[in-house]
Amino acid sequence: MLSKSQISFIKSLHQKKFRKEHNLFIAEGIKSITEFILSDYRIENIFCTAHTIPKLDKLLQKIKVQEITDTELKKISALVAPQDALATIHIPQETEIAVESVQNLITLVLDDIQDPGNLGTIIRTADWFGFKQIICSAGTVDAYNPKVVQATMGSLARIRLHYVYLPDFLQSNNYPVFGALLEGNSVYDIDFSDKEGILILGNEGRGISPELKEYITDPITIPQFGKAESLNVAVSAGILCSEIKRNSAK
Amino acid sequence: MLSKSQISFIKSLHQKKFRKEHNLFIAEGIKSITEFILSDYRIENIFCTAHTIPKLDKLLQKIKVQEITDTELKKISALVAPQDALATIHIPQETEIAVESVQNLITLVLDDIQDPGNLGTIIRTADWFGFKQIICSAGTVDAYNPKVVQATMGSLARIRLHYVYLPDFLQSNNYPVFGALLEGNSVYDIDFSDKEGILILGNEGRGISPELKEYITDPITIPQFGKAESLNVAVSAGILCSEIKRNSAK
Incomplete structure (x- = not known):
């Protein structure tokens, strides 16, 4: 049984303002929640419907779970078709960008990605291909937006996102800066093996902003047929991550 | 000025049942509508707000455009943020699957793709890579769903979709059948040059259905890192289309 104030508190976390105020976000579905439990994230509460409790694996059974009704789940969920469970999870403190990682790998940089589904899918894709972090412009959609969390399918638990002022970040960087543009060298011809660097992907509508284009040392493109x-x-992002790994794995 | 019955008629086309009954669908935004005008599709009506009429290019000026208000556009639009124009367009008659095309290229086959955004994005991607047709299972989301049309960004005007009973289609096919599976040969190692064949992509949740798996001659996978x-x-789909073209272009 959820109190009215619990319901309105959890619902408030659908909005960025309140996520920031309370340093909490929500994740939905046993599978996704399990990924966060297995990670460094700290779970605050898990809410679960009665008929899914028997399905919880041992991991979840060790954690205090509050039983709620389907109607209650519907009230606190951000999904059109709510799943079996919802957890409130602490937003981790902003950590330093792990320089070791930047030094060993191509690092993905996102310039003002606006669509939550796109950001979530990029995070999931980056996780598939073994990337560990993504650097985002301050104007990129919030990674703890419920739609982003949902689209990552649990991958958000493994990929660290950093929101920074990109011109400063790129100014202080000494590695090659690949930029995904409509005109550039074919990504099929680029040898990424042993390459360190940065790959910038631009906004859905306008691409990479002019102020960031200046920093691109290697314009690359996906050939159009x-x-x-x-x-x-x-x-x-998927095609470029795939090409980076295909080339590095040679 | 739109009449009440016009508004309710156009709104009814948001639903598959009425699209089928009237053989019409809607497309929104000048750019997308222009792609349909340039194609074989027959436009029924174009509705446009006053402030966008001066922006219409010559092509659109030749076609009768009905001026409507922003409020009216909002009423008939399927978008959260309606664009500048909406057109009603005739659904073309189902044509034969172009066998020439199947014989010269890898043909994409979709098994019960459910999400309109996914189908739309696949159509757009197929168009980028120069594919001409997509074969869909009868259970795949309707290509004339407004969300699909929107996500194709005009590419639906160039890609022909065929909805068929897939087991019959695959039964009658003599080409290799590639299936995108979690276990298979790495797509990076497959030589698609001069290859004719079919590539099956499965449903978001369950992948390729067991009854179709039987027809797969070449299981392929995108390596996981x-x-x-x-x-x-x-x-x-994007990574696989890219690999097919990268390998064919060698």
Whole structure:
């Protein structure tokens, strides 16, 4: 049984303002919640419907779970079709960008990605390909937005996101800066093996902003064989991550 | 000025049932509508707000455009943030699957893709990479769903979709059948050059259905370097289309 104030508190976490105020976000679905339990994240509360409690694995059974009704779940969920469980989870403190990691790998940089589904899908894709962190412009959609968390399918638990002022970050960087543009060298011809560097992906509508374009040392492009004007940014991220790994794995 | 019955008629086209009954669908935004005008599609009506009429290019000025208010556009739009224009367009008659095309190229086959955004993004991606047609299971989301049309960014005007009973289609096919699975040969090692064949992509939740798996002659996989359980299907489609073209272009 949830109190009215619990319901309105959890619902408030659908909004960035209140996530920031309380340093909490929500994740939904046993699978996704399990990924956060297995990570460094600290769980605050888990709310679970009665018929899913028997399905909880041992890991979850060790954690205090509050039983709620389907109606209550519907009230606190950010999903159109709520799943089996919802957890409130502490937002970790902003950590330093792990320089070791930047030094050993191509680091993804996102310039003002606006669509939560796109950001979530990019995080999931980065996790598939073994990336560990993503650097985002301050104007990129909040990674703890419920739609982003949902689209990551648990991968947010493993990928660290840093929101920074990108011109400063790029100014202080000495590695090659690859930029995904409509005109550049074919990504199929680039040898990423043993390469350290940064790869910038731009906003859905306008691409990479002019002030960041200045920092690009290596413009790259995904060759076009047909007539679409552009690719979806999450699809581009997938193809580029795949090419980086294919080339590095040679 | 739109009449009440016009508004309710156009709104009814948000639903598959009425699209089927009237053989019409809607597309929104000047850019997307222009792509349909340039294609074989027949436009029924274009509705446009006053402040966008001066922006219409010559092509659109030749077609009769009905001026409507922002409020009216909001009423008939399927978008949260309606754009500048909306058109009603005739759904083309189901054509034969173009066998020439199947014989010269890898053909994409979709097994019960459910999410409109995923289908739209796959159509856009297929268009970028120069594919001409997509074969869909009868259970795949309707390509004329407004969310699909929107996500294709005009590419639906160039890609022909066929909804068929897939077991019959695969039964009658003599080409290799590639299936995107979690276990298979690495797509990086497959030589698609001069290859004819079919590539099946499975449903978001359950992958390729067991009855279709039987037809797969070449299981292929996108190598995993990290810990995500799977990739989003549109991202997978992007990586696989890119690999097919990269290998064919050698």
